[in-house]
Amino acid sequence: xxxxxxxxxxxxxxxxxxxxxxxxxxxxxxxxxxxxxxxxxxxxxxxxxxxxxxxxxxxxxxxxxxxxxxxxxxxxxxxxxxxxxxxxxxxxxxxxxxxxxxxxxxxxxxxxxxxxxxxxxxxxxxxxxxxxxxxxxxxxxxxxxxxxxxxxxxxxxxxxxxxxxxxxxxxxxxxxxxxxxxxxxxxxxxxxxxxxxxxxxxxxxxxxxxxxxxxxxxxxxxxxxxxxxxxxxxxxxxxxxxxxxxxxxxxxxxxxxxxxxxxxxxxxxxxxxxxxxxxxxxxxxxxxxxxxxxxxxxxxxxxxxxxxxxxxxxxxxxxxxxxxxxxxxxxxxxxxxxxxxxxxxxxxxxxxxxxxxxxxxxxxxxxxxxxxxxxxxxxxxxxxxxxxxxxxxxxxxxxxxxxxxxxxxxxxxxxxxxxxxxxxxx
Numbered sequence: 533x534x535x536x537x538x539x540x541x542x543x544x545x546x547x548x549x550x551x552x553x554x555x556x557x558x559x560x561x562x563x564x565x566x567x568x569x570x571x572x573x574x575x576x577x578x579x580x581x582x583x584x585x586x587x588x589x590x591x592x593x594x595x596x597x598x599x600x601x602x603x604x605x606x607x608x609x610x611x612x613x614x615x616x617x618x619x620x621x622x623x624x625x626x627x628x629x630x631x632x633x634x635x636x637x638x639x640x641x642x643x644x645x646x647x648x649x650x651x652x653x654x655x656x657x658x659x660x661x662x663x664x665x666x667x668x669x670x671x672x673x674x675x676x677x678x679x680x681x682x683x684x685x686x687x688x689x690x691x692x693x694x695x696x697x698x699x700x701x702x703x704x705x706x707x708x709x710x711x712x713x714x715x716x717x718x719x720x721x722x723x724x725x726x727x728x729x730x731x732x733x734x735x736x737x738x739x740x741x742x743x744x745x746x747x748x749x750x751x752x753x754x755x756x757x758x759x760x761x762x763x764x765x766x767x768x769x770x771x772x773x774x775x776x777x778x779x780x781x782x783x784x785x786x787x788x789x790x791x792x793x794x795x796x797x798x799x800x801x802x803x804x805x806x807x808x809x810x811x812x813x814x815x816x817x818x819x820x821x822x823x824x825x826x827x828x829x830x831x832x833x834x835x836x837x838x839x840x841x842x843x844x845x846x847x848x849x850x851x852x853x854x855x856x857x858x859x860x861x862x863x864x865x866x867x868x869x870x871x872x873x874x875x876x877x878x879x880x881x882x883x884x885x886x887x888x889x890x891x892x893x894x895x896x897x898x899x900x901x902x903x904x905x906x907x908x909x910x911x912x913x914x915x916x917x918x919x920x921x922x923x924x925x926x927x928x929x930x931x932x933x934x935x936x937x938x939x940x941x942x943x944x945x946x947x948x949x950x951x952x953x954x955x956x957x958x
Contacts, residue, residue: 579615581605583624590629594899595883596655598629599648616641630927631800631842631882636689646945650928653944654884655897657911659930664692664704664939666711672698678729682933684742685924686733692931693740694939695730701742706929709941717744734762734798753779757796757806757821769821774806774813797840799859805845807838812847814859825862837870837878837887846880846898854878854885856898868896868907881925884910888932891918913942 582605589601602625606613615621622640626632630647637643653659671679676698684695691712692704701715717728727746734741741762756772778793796806802817803824812833813826829849837848844865848854852872856865870876873889880886885896893913919935930942 573611575611575615575618578605578612579618579621582612582615583621583628586625587628592901594897594901595629596648596651598625647927650945651883654881654927655910657895657913659913659942659944661913661915662709662941662943664709664711664941666702666704666714670702670711670714671700672716680937681921681935682937682939683921684730684733685922685931685933686735687924687926687929687931688735688737690737691735692929692939692941693733693735693742694933695733695742697729699728699730699744701730701733701740703740704939704941706941706943715740715742717742732796756794757815759817759821771821772815774811775808777810778808792835795835795838797838797845799840800842801860803859805838805840805859807833807835807847809833809835814862827862834876834878837876839879841880841882844880844898846878846885848876848878848887854887854896856880856885864905865900866898866905866907868898868909875919877920877923879923879925882927884925886923886925886930888917888920888923891916891920891934893917893923893930893932915940915942 582602585605586598586602590598606616619640622644626640626644626647630644630651632643632647635643637646668674668680673679678697679700681697682694683697686693686695687706690706692706694702694704696702699717703712703715704710705712727744729745730742731745732743739762747758753776754773755770756774756776757769758767759769760766761768775794794806794808796804798804798817803814804817805812805814807813809832811826811828814824816822816824829847831849831851831853834848834850837846837854839846840859843859844856845859846854846856848870850872852870854868854870856867857863858865868885870887871889876887876889878885878887880898883897883899885898887894887896895910895912896907897910898907913930917932917934917938917940920932921935922933924931928943928945930944932940934940
């Protein structure tokens with residue numbers, strides 16, 4: 533029940549992470565240029581203007597550029613600077629730019645600064661690596677070879693949930709990095725060695741929901757999707773033919789280690805995206821699984837690299853092209869090249885795609901920025917962690933489980949880089 537830090541790292545990128553890389557278009561006001569009588573502008577107008585300038589900067593140049601843009605607005609005069617004390621302004625910017633709807637800090641101003649700093653760290657590879665530990669005695673059967681195999685990961689603001697092949701879900705506190713609790717499913721008959729393996733976890737800071745492989749089984753034709761009401765815990769829909777062509781392979785997953793048959797991810801607006809290696813579809817969670825979009829990519833899909841973040845999803849095709857698209861419209865946001873290797877696994881967060889192969893986690897920036905489509909590889913995390921079973925990321929943390937049973941955590945909010953300076957002026 534202890535944790536150990538193995539490294540801290542930062543990249544040698546010349547960018548300072550504060551939007552300066554993109555911020556040339558948002559230069560501050562000239563002191564030699566005569567100013568209009570800005571003192572007479574209504575405060576609510578200035579607040580709306582400041583918000584729009586920041587939002588536009590984030591759309592065109594990326595989220596980190598918003599801070600420099602709004603600093604330039606505040607420099608116009610003392611009246612405009614006073615708008616910086618409006619928590620409603622920072623609430624709006626935190627929601628629109630960082631996707632935050634609830635506070636982790638005392639004010640929305642502090643929340644915005646925290647998000648900006650952490651995103652700057654993520655872009656510049658300023659992170660601390662930890663290996664998480666739990667009591668080896670915390671298993672039902674010490675001789676079970678699957679008791680220490682983590683196959684599923686999920687993050688919330690305060691916890692990391694790890695789902696194991698023996699059906700256990702272990703919860704780690706992200707602040708202390710200590711093992712907090714263990715949850716296990718109710719005993720029942722087993723259909724195969726991996727029938728009780730945890731195959732899905734949904735977590736927030738108030739609720740943990742997980743399912744085992746035999747509870748989310750796709751081996752029966754016409755029963756690809758199961759939808760539950762999260763409040764009543766009642767099953768509301770069973771149906772769908774997405775996995776029908778793979779139903780025989782799906783039965784083998786209960787007893788054998790096989791490739792993933794399919795994967796499903798929930799978005800932030802009551803829809804879900806699911807895929808197999810041949811098909812992809814978006815369906816409505818509120819309306820009996822009504823299909824909103826579907827397609828059959830002609831180059832196939834690497835299922836283990838598919839992931840969703842809010843209204844965006846990423847797929848990697850069989851020719852090594854990673855593509856990020858909008859869930860609501862299927863519009864392409866960007867694409868990037870992936871070196872095809874055995875055992876690829878991937879995930880995304882609000883600004884980055886992460887793909888692991890050969891024990892190396894590589895990172896690409898995926899923010900929508902102007903008309904730029906093809907994105908360049910940014911960096912790889914320094915730690916080599918061997919074969920990976922699961923990978924997950926949010927805006928602060930990256931977590932991975934290795935084939936040797938170890939659980940790795942990277943924290944991009946544990947230290948501040950040079951982009952700290954810009955935050956002191958907003």
